[in-house]
Amino acid sequence: MPFTLGDVVMDASAVDYFIETDLKMVEDIMPPVSEKDDKIGTFISDYINDGDCLQIGIGAIPNAVIGKLGNKNDLGIHTELVCDGIAELAKKGVINGRRKSIEKGEIVTSIVLGTQMLYDYCQNNPVVKVMSCAYCNAYDTLAKIDNQVSINTTVEVDLTGQCCSESIGTRQFSGTGGQMDTAIGTQMAKGGKSFIALYSTANVKSADGGRVEVSKIVPTLKPGAIVSLSRNDLHHLVTEYGVVNLRGLSVSDRAKAIITVAHPKFREELTADAKKYGFIK
Incomplete structure (x- = not known):
């Protein structure tokens, strides 16, 4: 050791x-x-300065x-x-x-x-x-670090920006870790930037025992999902389709922005659901 x-x-x-x-x-x-x-790494690295x-x-x-x-x-x-x-x-x-x-x-x-x-x-x-x-991980420590950048990952994100990073529905998948600490504390710093990244889709087991591709950007989180990072604290969201800065956006603008980084084949369905739930007027 x-x-x-x-x-x-x-x-x-x-x-x-x-x-x-x-x-x-x-x-x-x-x-x-x-x-x-590789794509996600490239997107985030473009935001990192000397x-x-x-x-x-x-x-x-x-x-x-x-x-x-x-x-x-x-x-x-x-x-x-x-x-x-x-x-x-x-x-x-x-x-x-x-x-x-x-x-x-x-x-x-x-x-x-x-x-x-x-x-x-x-x-x-x-x-x-x-x-x-x-x-x-203390907020008052992170707030003193100019140009602090926080990079973390999540499991599922809904159209308001709530991040579930530690469960799949009610099933515990990971630990809480310091995601909330670093994502919030970094934004308190002068020039601070916070990123939450995920793949746009996942292949999950279907009812017939096969595999099906599903979107990890969803209208609402699965029942019982743990909200690891609130929608108010999500700064940049990143998938292999790009980066969106959600700071200061309205619920409607947030939903529209989040849909742009979803997998293209799910965007139409997500837009329809966003209108159904009143996120987009």
């Missing part, structure tokens, strides 16, 4: 017993980047975003989780934190999760600062 600096450090006198083991650290192998991931400070989640889409940042300069990191891609960009000098408004030059995180390469990078590295989530 790598030795890391930050508020995780405690004096040995506070420990009663140590038990030495030779178990390998758990490694998280990133899935390959698909065509959809000197921005990033919070990036975990998974294929965030990994695709990281893969598009090699031509940026002086990026900073203040994130809930550090993965392999961040270490790779730091080694290349793309990430150096020179322009961060707080903790200049440091990679600040609460979690380190990746392969042995990442653990070796973090080992006794004075640049890496591991802090509690209560500090990393």
Whole structure:
């Protein structure tokens, strides 16, 4: 296990017993980047400027975003989780934190999760600062970081902008994580931008045992779905069909904008449903 600096450090006198083991650290192998991931990564990377400070989640889409940042300069990191891609960009000098408004030059995180390469990078590295989530994800911390960018993913979004990121209907699918913290806190920062990304469709099992393609942008969330991020806090929504900025839009304009990034074959049906439910007059 790598030795890391930050508020995780405690004096040995506070420990009663140590038990030495030779178990390998758990490694998280990133899935390959698909065509959809690549498109979403490109869309988001176009919004990231030199000197921005990033919070990036975990998974294929965030990994695709990281893969598009090699031509940026002086990026900073203040994130809930550090993965392999961040270490790779730091080694290349793309990430150096020179322009961060707080903790200049440091990679600040609460979690380190990746392969042995990442653990070796973090080992006794004075640049890496591991802090509690209560500090990393706090609104008053994020609000102090100029040009903070938050990038997270979701499972399903309705036409008002409600994001369900942790369940499929009533079935728990994932944890809450820091999505709400980072999406809201980032928008409190000067120049802050928040992105929520998802694929426009999913292939699900049909009643006859086959597979059917369904839209992940829906008129209303499934019954019992958990709202992880309220419609009022969704800033940019991203699919493989583009990016929409929803800040300050009316319910009608939000619904129209969200439909533009849905899969084309579902847009007509979504528009009809939006009119049926009174979202679009």
